Amino acid sequence: MTLRLDTVSLHSRERPLLDAVSLTLHPGEIVAVIGPNGAGKSTLLRLASGLVAPTSGTVSLDGTPIGDLPPERLAARRAMLGQDSVLRARFSVAELVRLGIRPPCPPARREAIASEALRRVGLEAFAGRDVMSLSGGERQRAHLARVLAQLAPSMHAGRPGFLLLDEPISAQDLARQRLVMDIARDHARQGGGCLMVLHDLNWAASRADRILVLNHGRTCAEGAPAEVLTPDMLKTAFDIAAPRLRIHVETERPFVIPHDFARFRATTERKSASCISP
Amino acid sequence: MIIRRPGFGATMAGLAVLLLATAIAALAIGATGFGLGGLLHPGSAGRDDVAWLVLSQIRAPRVVLAALTGAALATSGAVMQGLFRNPLADPGLIGVSSGAALGAAIVIAAGGAWLGSGAIGRWGVPVGGMAGSLASTALLYLITTREGVTSTNLVILTGVALGAFAAALTGILIFRANDTALRDLTFWTMGSLAGATWTRIGLLLPFLLAAAILMAGLASPLNALLLGEADAALMGYRVERAKRLAMLGVSVATGPVVAFVGVIGFIGVVVPHLVRMVTGPDHRLVLPGSALLGAILLLTADTIARIIAIPADVPVGVVTAAIGAPLFVWLLIRLHDVDVPS
Numbered sequence: 001m002t003l004r005l006d007t008v009s010l011h012s013r014e015r016p017l018l019d020a021v022s023l024t025l026h027p028g029e030i031v032a033v034i035g036p037n038g039a040g041k042s043t044l045l046r047l048a049s050g051l052v053a054p055t056s057g058t059v060s061l062d063g064t065p066i067g068d069l070p071p072e073r074l075a076a077r078r079a080m081l082g083q084d085s086v087l088r089a090r091f092s093v094a095e096l097v098r099l100g101i102r103p104p105c106p107p108a109r110r111e112a113i114a115s116e117a118l119r120r121v122g123l124e125a126f127a128g129r130d131v132m133s134l135s136g137g138e139r140q141r142a143h144l145a146r147v148l149a150q151l152a153p154s155m156h157a158g159r160p161g162f163l164l165l166d167e168p169i170s171a172q173d174l175a176r177q178r179l180v181m182d183i184a185r186d187h188a189r190q191g192g193g194c195l196m197v198l199h200d201l202n203w204a205a206s207r208a209d210r211i212l213v214l215n216h217g218r219t220c221a222e223g224a225p226a227e228v229l230t231p232d233m234l235k236t237a238f239d240i241a242a243p244r245l246r247i248h249v250e251t252e253r254p255f256v257i258p259h260d261f262a263r264f265r266a267t268t269e270r271k272s273a274s275c276i277s278p
Numbered sequence: 279m280i281i282r283r284p285g286f287g288a289t290m291a292g293l294a295v296l297l298l299a300t301a302i303a304a305l306a307i308g309a310t311g312f313g314l315g316g317l318l319h320p321g322s323a324g325r326d327d328v329a330w331l332v333l334s335q336i337r338a339p340r341v342v343l344a345a346l347t348g349a350a351l352a353t354s355g356a357v358m359q360g361l362f363r364n365p366l367a368d369p370g371l372i373g374v375s376s377g378a379a380l381g382a383a384i385v386i387a388a389g390g391a392w393l394g395s396g397a398i399g400r401w402g403v404p405v406g407g408m409a410g411s412l413a414s415t416a417l418l419y420l421i422t423t424r425e426g427v428t429s430t431n432l433v434i435l436t437g438v439a440l441g442a443f444a445a446a447l448t449g450i451l452i453f454r455a456n457d458t459a460l461r462d463l464t465f466w467t468m469g470s471l472a473g474a475t476w477t478r479i480g481l482l483l484p485f486l487l488a489a490a491i492l493m494a495g496l497a498s499p500l501n502a503l504l505l506g507e508a509d510a511a512l513m514g515y516r517v518e519r520a521k522r523l524a525m526l527g528v529s530v531a532t533g534p535v536v537a538f539v540g541v542i543g544f545i546g547v548v549v550p551h552l553v554r555m556v557t558g559p560d561h562r563l564v565l566p567g568s569a570l571l572g573a574i575l576l577l578t579a580d581t582i583a584r585i586i587a588i589p590a591d592v593p594v595g596v597v598t599a600a601i602g603a604p605l606f607v608w609l610l611i612r613l614h615d616v617d618v619p620s
Contacts, residue, residue: 049512051508051511051512071511071514071516072514074514075513075514076514079513080512082509082512085505085506085509086506087504088363088504088505089504089558089559090554090558091281091504091558091559091560092280092281092558095558095560099502099504099513102498102513103498128281128282129280130280130281133279150513150514
């Protein structure tokens with residue numbers, strides 16, 4: 001069970017959006033896609049989902065070209081949380097989540113899948129709420145619940161699929177960022193694969209098995225977080241001057257400090273002339 | 279804001295009962311003053327045969343045609359609004375109604391010359407209407423589809439243009455028509471159910487049945503489309519096929535109806551909104567709910583049209599617009615928004 005992108009390119013009229021990018025997503029794995037704005041991260045996810053066909057190269061799921069799969073089968077094997085999921089109707093949160101479960105599905109089972117998905121994203125108390133009345137972060141998690149519900153039937157049948165998440169923590173507070181990252185981790189532990197676009201390098205560093213760095217539509221680096229997150233790469237891809245890197249003593253994973261570390265003090269330390277400016 | 283919804287069974291049962299009551303009232307009320315009572319107590323008036331004739335051959339087919347027409351237009355409106363995610367969409371907006379009117383007008387204008395009163399004559403008008411609506415839908419589809427993808431925004435804009443063009447051609451036919459044809463043609467521009475006969479209903483039924491079958495499978499895809507085309511596709515729905523089926527279903531439902539009763543506005547736009555206010559946006563309720571409420575409202579409007587200026591028969595399209603428009607504006611002001619914002 002793999003989701004494979006083989007030297008895929010996508011060209012718009014003016015410019016290449018993605019140029020010969022390859023990536024294989026295995027079961028049980030989280031791959032984070034990072035890169036500056038406009039690097040082609042969302043485009044990569046849209047290609048991986050089969051929503052857009054590449055100009056050249058192939059996207060295949062378990063060896064079958066993704067375009068050859070019937071839409072229903074594809075939907076049972078992969079689900080995607082877009083960046084701009086909009087709902088143009090007054091659905092309740094539970095109704096929105098149930099939309100993700102394709103018929104035929106017995107009503108009681110739909111109900112069970114939906115409430116389980118809502119519990120996972122921490123919205124079980126919001127089931128009856130109007131989706132339009134939610135905050136941005138709540139709405140993003142409601143759509144995440146819909147995406148989880150889409151994969152739930154095949155998950156229960158022992159065929160966990162692929163989660164494609166485009167900036168799933170962009171609207172989340174600190175605690176909910178952790179919640180969403182834990183959901184991705186759980187999904188991978190249960191044998192699914194997760195490909196997620198992240199802007200927070202430290203979440204990528206601490207939770208991803210591999211990181212793919214895109215820049216100008218090309219692969220800039222790919223590998224384990226410690227291999228990829230280097231000062232040189234950060235300078236090249238993000239144009240951050242002199243970022244500092246620390247390594248976690250237990251996990252050996254890198255931690256990026258994009259500021260001048262020497263200018264900060266711990267909150268418990270007393271003020272001293274050396275570390276504050278007036 | 280917690281959302282509460284009435285159950286599917288309760289909503290449909292309530293609407294069905296209301297439809298039955300409206301139909302009975304419509305049968306009982308009319309210009310001749312024969313009530314249903316005369317039939318229930320035979321021998322009391324001595325005019326039973328006439329009363330029976332009025333009821334069975336004039337009022338009853340008109341009641342059935344009004345209900346079928348209302349159901350067809352309202353359901354088509356609900357499908358269009360869901361498909362285009364546009365609160366103003368109805369078969370009229372994308373030119374399906376104008377195409378149907380043009381097709382039927384061509385048959386009528388040519389009718390004096392070569393159509394008899396036989397099978398060709400009876401089938402000619404609905405088939406003309408159907409051909410007109412299908413032709414305008416096909417043209418619309420061809421213009422707005424590139425590499426298998428139909429642009430819904432383009433459909434609306436092109437539909438408006440095609441509709442205006444078809445209306446202009448119909449106008450030319452009216453301008454050049456002889457007196458007989460002119461009377462028949464004018465009758466569409468305002469819409470009227472006065473021509474209802476059992477034969478016409480028999481001709482209409484196969485089309486409406488076919489449209490109902492086409493639309494029955496659209497509820498789930500239309501629900502998914504409320505999330506946008508990309509998310510609907512990601513959820514495994516065949517978005518382009520749903521668009522084709524929806525456009526085909528709407529033209530099959532609208533074409534023959536327009537051919538028989540003319541262009542009746544407002545039912546297609548207003549009814550789905552009224553239904554959504556109660557049921558919410560789920561098309562599994564909105565579609566059958568619109569069919570029932572459309573039938574109820576057009577039946578009511580037609581009953582008003584029959585009795586408001588006895589012995590004259592006011593065109594029902596005038597009544598639906600005269601009552602529907604202010605009612606709709608009042609509802610919009612009260613609710614301040616609708617459930618399918620663009």
